Amino acid sequence: MPELPEVETIRLALRQGSAEAPALPGQRIERVRLGWPRHVAAPSPATFRKRIRGQVVQDVQRRGKYLVLPLTRDTLLIHLMMSGDLGMLRAGQPLRPHDHTVFRLGSGWELRFNDPRKFGKVMLVERPELILANLGPEPLSEGFTRPVLAERLAGRAGRLKPLLMDQSFLAGLGNIYADEALHRARLHPLRRSADLRPGEAAALWRGIRGALRSGLRHNGASIDWVYRGGDFQNHFRVYGRTGEPCPVCGSPIQRILVGQRGTHFCPVCQPQRPA
DNA sequence: CACGAGACCTGTTCGC
DNA sequence: TGCGAACAGGTCTCGT
Numbered sequence: 001m002p003e004l005p006e007v008e009t010i011r012l013a014l015r016q017g018s019a020e021a022p023a024l025p026g027q028r029i030e031r032v033r034l035g036w037p038r039h040v041a042a043p044s045p046a047t048f049r050k051r052i053r054g055q056v057v058q059d060v061q062r063r064g065k066y067l068v069l070p071l072t073r074d075t076l077l078i079h080l081m082m083s084g085d086l087g088m089l090r091a092g093q094p095l096r097p098h099d100h101t102v103f104r105l106g107s108g109w110e111l112r113f114n115d116p117r118k119f120g121k122v123m124l125v126e127r128p129e130l131i132l133a134n135l136g137p138e139p140l141s142e143g144f145t146r147p148v149l150a151e152r153l154a155g156r157a158g159r160l161k162p163l164l165m166d167q168s169f170l171a172g173l174g175n176i177y178a179d180e181a182l183h184r185a186r187l188h189p190l191r192r193s194a195d196l197r198p199g200e201a202a203a204l205w206r207g208i209r210g211a212l213r214s215g216l217r218h219n220g221a222s223i224d225w226v227y228r229g230g231d232f233q234n235h236f237r238v239y240g241r242t243g244e245p246c247p248v249c250g251s252p253i254q255r256i257l258v259g260q261r262g263t264h265f266c267p268v269c270q271p272q273r274p275a
Numbered sequence: 276c277a278c279g280a281g282a283c284c285t286g287t288t289c290g291c
Numbered sequence: 292t293g294c295g296a297a298c299a300g301g302t303c304t305c306g307t
Contacts, residue, residue: 002300065301081301083285098285117284119301158277167302174300224287227300259278262298
């Protein structure tokens with residue numbers, strides 16, 4: 001799925017609109033087509049369709065990797081998971097492959113949830129905070145300071161990479177940005193979280209924020225049909241660059257499996273044992 | 276609490 | 292060239 005920078009890029013596009021498409025806030029949802037009813041996590045698909053009808057989109061917000069759309073009465077939560085994408089299209093346009101969930105808007109436009117792997121979720125809830133309460137801090141927020149990260153790290157027994165991808169530890173990082181953040185911090189993905197020295201925790205904080213900021217600056221990455229966004233893929237330091245030279249020291253980037261996820265790092269810049 | 280495996284899905288790429 | 296295996300942005304659940 002899109003990670004924080006890609007979701008944020010989609011959020012901004014929907015909220016602001018463009019020369020080709022209107023902004024989403026202010027649009028009234030007339031009806032919903034559920035081509036893949038299992039997209040609906042809650043309530044039941046029938047109740048979802050009935051209940052969302054007539055509600056007006058108030059805003060397009062984000063929390064972690066969730067898109068949060070306050071409506072007239074309820075809140076629509078959308079998670080794009082591995083392969084989801086959202087786009088505004090004219091209602092007359094033929095459905096494209098994988099256009100599973102389609103929100104028909106009063107203006108003659110449609111918000112389409114395209115999702116080849118069908119892992120995505122939509123949810124209509126009264127109390128979004130109940131769902132979002134499980135998320136860790138927003139890594140780019142003011143409240144996420146170096147001491148906050150250091151304290152959270154100290155309380156954990158596990159390895160760095162799985163922890164960075166744990167959304168209850170920190171909200172928004174996925175496989176790409178976790179690898180990029182660790183390389184920036186010069187930390188091996190299997191280092192024990194609680195073992196970091198203060199300087200290393202500070203480096204990780206800078207690495208996380210730097211990787212996300214860089215992604216945002218490039219409007220996210222575009223890979224295959226799954227990521228649609230900017231050109232951050234041309235600025236990856238380690239992700240997907242197995243065997244290619246480390247941008248810092250030139251050593252070949254190595255790929256290992258961590259928690260069944262491909263993990264890319266520089267064996268020289270990111271040693272197992274601290275220097 | 277930490278971690279691995281399996282499930283959920285489809286499409287592309289890789290190796291023989 | 293063809294075909295099965297491996298692999299892909301995420302998260303949840305179960306078992307150890």
